Amino acid sequence: MTVRILPAIDKDNEAFWTWGREGRLAIHRCADCLYYVHPPVPFCPECEGRTIAPQAVSGRGRIVTFTVNHKAWVPDLAVPYVLALVAIDEQEDVRIACNIVDCAPEEVRFDMPVEACFEACEDLWVPLFRPVRA
Amino acid sequence: MTRFAEKDTAITGVGMSDVSRGARKSALALTIDACLEAMADAGLTRGDVDGIATWPGERADGSGFSPVGCAAVQDALRLEVGWYAGGGEAPGQYGALFNAIGAIAAGLCRNVLIFRTMYEATARKAAYANSLLREGQRQAGPFAWYAPYYTYAAALQQALFFNLYVHKSGITPEQVGQVAVNQRRNAALNPKAIYRTPISIDDYLASPIIATPLRLYDCDVPIDGAAAIVVSRMDVARGLRNPPIRIEAIGSSMRYRNSWTQLDALDTQAQPKVAEMMWSRTDLKPADVDIAQLYDGFSFHTINWLENFGFCERYEAKHFIEGGTRIALGGALPVNTGGGALSAGRLHAYGAVHEACTQLWGRAGARQVKGGPQVCATSTSGGPLAGAMLLVRD
Numbered sequence: 001m002t003v004r005i006l007p008a009i010d011k012d013n014e015a016f017w018t019w020g021r022e023g024r025l026a027i028h029r030c031a032d033c034l035y036y037v038h039p040p041v042p043f044c045p046e047c048e049g050r051t052i053a054p055q056a057v058s059g060r061g062r063i064v065t066f067t068v069n070h071k072a073w074v075p076d077l078a079v080p081y082v083l084a085l086v087a088i089d090e091q092e093d094v095r096i097a098c099n100i101v102d103c104a105p106e107e108v109r110f111d112m113p114v115e116a117c118f119e120a121c122e123d124l125w126v127p128l129f130r131p132v133r134a
Numbered sequence: 135m136t137r138f139a140e141k142d143t144a145i146t147g148v149g150m151s152d153v154s155r156g157a158r159k160s161a162l163a164l165t166i167d168a169c170l171e172a173m174a175d176a177g178l179t180r181g182d183v184d185g186i187a188t189w190p191g192e193r194a195d196g197s198g199f200s201p202v203g204c205a206a207v208q209d210a211l212r213l214e215v216g217w218y219a220g221g222g223e224a225p226g227q228y229g230a231l232f233n234a235i236g237a238i239a240a241g242l243c244r245n246v247l248i249f250r251t252m253y254e255a256t257a258r259k260a261a262y263a264n265s266l267l268r269e270g271q272r273q274a275g276p277f278a279w280y281a282p283y284y285t286y287a288a289a290l291q292q293a294l295f296f297n298l299y300v301h302k303s304g305i306t307p308e309q310v311g312q313v314a315v316n317q318r319r320n321a322a323l324n325p326k327a328i329y330r331t332p333i334s335i336d337d338y339l340a341s342p343i344i345a346t347p348l349r350l351y352d353c354d355v356p357i358d359g360a361a362a363i364v365v366s367r368m369d370v371a372r373g374l375r376n377p378p379i380r381i382e383a384i385g386s387s388m389r390y391r392n393s394w395t396q397l398d399a400l401d402t403q404a405q406p407k408v409a410e411m412m413w414s415r416t417d418l419k420p421a422d423v424d425i426a427q428l429y430d431g432f433s434f435h436t437i438n439w440l441e442n443f444g445f446c447e448r449y450e451a452k453h454f455i456e457g458g459t460r461i462a463l464g465g466a467l468p469v470n471t472g473g474g475a476l477s478a479g480r481l482h483a484y485g486a487v488h489e490a491c492t493q494l495w496g497r498a499g500a501r502q503v504k505g506g507p508q509v510c511a512t513s514t515s516g517g518p519l520a521g522a523m524l525l526v527r528d
Binding site: 071 | 269271272273274278279280281282283284285286287289290293294295296297298301342343344345346347348393395396398400401
């Protein structure tokens with residue numbers, strides 16, 4: 001598969017892209033009112049708190065929307081693949097862009113329960129999601 | 135009563151370069167062609183132009199997305215201005231127009247030359263295959279959240295939004311396809327359009343899937359070309375050669391989360407509150423609109439705007455466009471009368487303003503909407519980007 005283009009890491013997003021090393025999905029959370037702030041910014045829009053820190057969430061979520069990509073945008077890109085937005089179970093307005101893996105593209109559905117898994121890429125662990133199997 | 139500054143401005147001239155799938159001229163030469171045509175159309179000389187604006191400003195990244203900025207145009211034409219601005223952080227592609235209205239209201243200038251240049255057809259013949267990602271380079275900014283997931287083009291994000299809309303509205307591919315079919319029919323009557331051979335619904339359904347549910351014919355066509363618009367203060371406009379096209383109302387708000395992942399209006403995109411703002415600044419109603427030039431980077435945007443402008447109810451656009459007669463040139467609301475970005479070429483909403491004025495001035499030749507249209511709704515969009523204008527021929 002074609003290499004993933006990786007994000008530039010800064011002090012705010014580092015946990016999201018590295019905590020996968022321990023199998024954890026990191027989302028920033030306000031210590032005062034417990035609101036999850038994503039993308040991570042050092043300000044809570046709910047209570048105006050300034051104590052925001054990454055916290056491991058369950059990794060469970062559901063597919064808000066998705067698309068099955070068929071076009072080979074670059075040479076050797078394996079198609080089809082699924083791009084999705086997943087809302088985490090802890091808080092519906094935290095949405096994570098991802099690929100849905102371990103699943104045939106035609107099996108992907110709206111509201112499908114999924115769980116995070118991680119792929120090591122250089123010094124980062126890229127969060128992906130796969131269906132929760134009964 | 136609040137005085138709305140846009141009502142003291144008008145479009146007084148428009149221009150467009152050759153539009154092609156590979157230009158013989160440079161991007162700057164195309165820009166100058168469009169600018170000089172717009173100035174001549176307004177009856178203005180270089181000495182009369184005292185403001186310049188563009189969106190999103192010069193991006194010297196080889197993508198062809200915006201190869202020419204204010205500085206290049208100002209120096210090429212040796213303009214002396216009281217104000218200029220080019221930048222991408224704005225309410226969609228019309229940000230340059232909204233900035234110009236503000237600058238005129240502030241007394242900084244009287245005649246603003248606004249342009250948008252694209253050189254994507256030539257850029258895509260080189261190695262640069264897409265506008266979002268580059269191999270070997272880590273992605274910063276808002277698209278970093280999409281970068282690792284093979285999100286090579288805006289089509290993928292739009293497909294995410296579109297798929298949710300399809301899921302909620304139940305619109306069928308046969309209904310969606312009416313947008314592309316209508317615009318190709320209109321393009322056949324537009325000598326400057328890129329694709330002029332009519333297509334049928336069967337052709338649409340046979341066109342390849344890019345990313346479900348987007349098909350090839352739902353996507354606009356990258357071109358080399360430039361469009362220019364002159365916006366003037368109303369008292370100046372009244373002394374110029376064309377009947378002023380009044381900017382009756384604008385929608386420039388952003389009252390959603392400004393993010394391509396966290397946008398809280400996924401299936402409508404950031405349009406409903408933009409349209410609401412526009413209608414709050416005029417006594418006109420959707421029923422007063424004669425023609426609509428709706429953003430069509432993807433046909434889905436046009437479908438969104440039909441609902442968000444209030445031409446039909448939420449999730450009812452499928453019935454509005456069914457069969458294609460309502461949105462045709464002879465229909466109740468002719469839409470994207472020049473072929474739009476899907477068939478005439480991706481001038482990124484500036485082709486839409488050019489076509490709006492062409493229709494309102496009665497210059498559209500074979501594709502002229504009958505009955506002398508006076509009111510046009512026009513719009514831009516793309517995820518969190520959205521802007522709207524209501525244009526009225528004086």
